[in-house]
Amino acid sequence: MSKLRQMEVFVAVVEAGSFAEAAVQVGMSAVMVGRHIQSLETALNTRLIQRTTRRQSVTGEGRLFYAEAKTALEQIEYAFKRVEASTDRPSxxxxxxxxxxxxxxxxxxxxxxxxxxxxxxxxxxxxxxxxxxxxxxxxxxxxxxxxxxxxxxxxxxLPPYRMVICAAPKYLATWQAPQTPEDLSTHRILTHTSWNNRFAWPLRQGNKDIPWPERAVLKSNDGKVLLEAAIAGCGILMQPDFLVAAALVSGELVPLMSACAPEPxxxxxxxxxxxxxxxxxxxxxxxxxxxxxxxxxxxxxx
Incomplete structure (x- = not known):
């Protein structure tokens, strides 16, 4: 593990407040973040972050190292920016x-x-x-x-994020196509796990917003997993137009309730x-x- 990468991970952990949040920032797993911190502490022969099952806190030595590491990383980034900006060749x-x-x-x-x-x-x-x-x-x-x-x-x-409600012909051969949001309560539903109160996609019916059904036969944090399930006939899908476009063109999926789709x-x-x-x-x-x-x-x- 490079010392520079260890410093980057440590700074991210201090600023994010947790290994899990820092993992998103640096693009690695929380376990790997922990290994970087452990390796750094071993190299410095001192505890930088005090960890328990419920919380973590930065030690006095950790605060001192954070200040120095932050300054060093900023200087390195500045050096790269100076050189990159001095040439017209993107690199x-x-x-x-x-x-x-x-x-x-x-x-x-x-x-x-x-x-x-x-x-x-x-x-x-x-x-x-x-x-x-x-x-x-x-x-x-x-x-x-x-x-x-x-x-x-x-x-x-950029072009707005437009949602499309759709299902496979094989699914609709068994289940009658829904006409209104209320009809979805009797159907097999595919749902993305990121949909919540902060990032919801309510359906439209007149002047009313109708939530996408909470009950689902499949929930996933990957839109492509949901797409494959819909093509296989597992249920009704709502995903962005760019994800389902090819399947709609090929006829693997057909659009449903277009007038009820969420606002882009x-x-x-x-x-x-x-x-x-x-x-x-x-x-x-x-x-x-x-x-x-x-x-x-x-x-x-x-």
Missing amino acids: GLLRVTAPMTLGSALIGPLVTEFMQLYPEIQIELILSNKVVDLYESSFDLGFRISERVDVNLVCRP KPVQMVYLRSKKSLPKLNAFVTFISERLGSSTPKPHAH
Whole structure:
């Protein structure tokens, strides 16, 4: 394990407040985060984080090391920015965060295409439905499904996140197609685990919002797992249009209750103003904007 990576992980743990939260920030498992911290403590021969089954706290030595490590990492990042900004050739490591389904089904394939155009840029794409703080992490750019974006971030609006309700013909051969949200109560439902009060997708019926049924035969945090289950005829699915588009075209799935689909949600590509001069970031932003469509970058108001 490199000392630099250990320092990055330690700083992330202190700032996130837990191994699990830090794991999202640095793109590794919580177990691996613990190994980095343990290795760092062994190398320093001192306890940096006091851990119990219920909580963790930073020791005095840990606070001292955090301050020094934070300063060192900021200096290293500044050095890289200076060199990267001094050349017009996009190169270096670009760290990107995105929600899971958006990232795996839409952004992931675009990243693959982008890397073929810019072989000198390395990409680290971390998928999580938790919103990553770009100020407190080492990510260069994030994708957000939200209207609310920090006013100090540069924001590129992308095509909205549109949900489609659908099912396989083989499912509808056995179950009568629902006509209203209330009809879903008698059907086999496929649900994403991230849907909750903070990130819900209510159906529309006139002036009323109807929640997607809580009871489901399959719940998953992976949209592609739900898609495969729907194609197999396991139940009724609601997922974004870009995920189900191919299956709809092939006839593996058919749309249902289009008039009741949830209101689309804005998708934003955001990054820090301080990083907008980096050629690697500009190349990526331009590429995504051209592929998906975007307007002029602007700060997003609350």
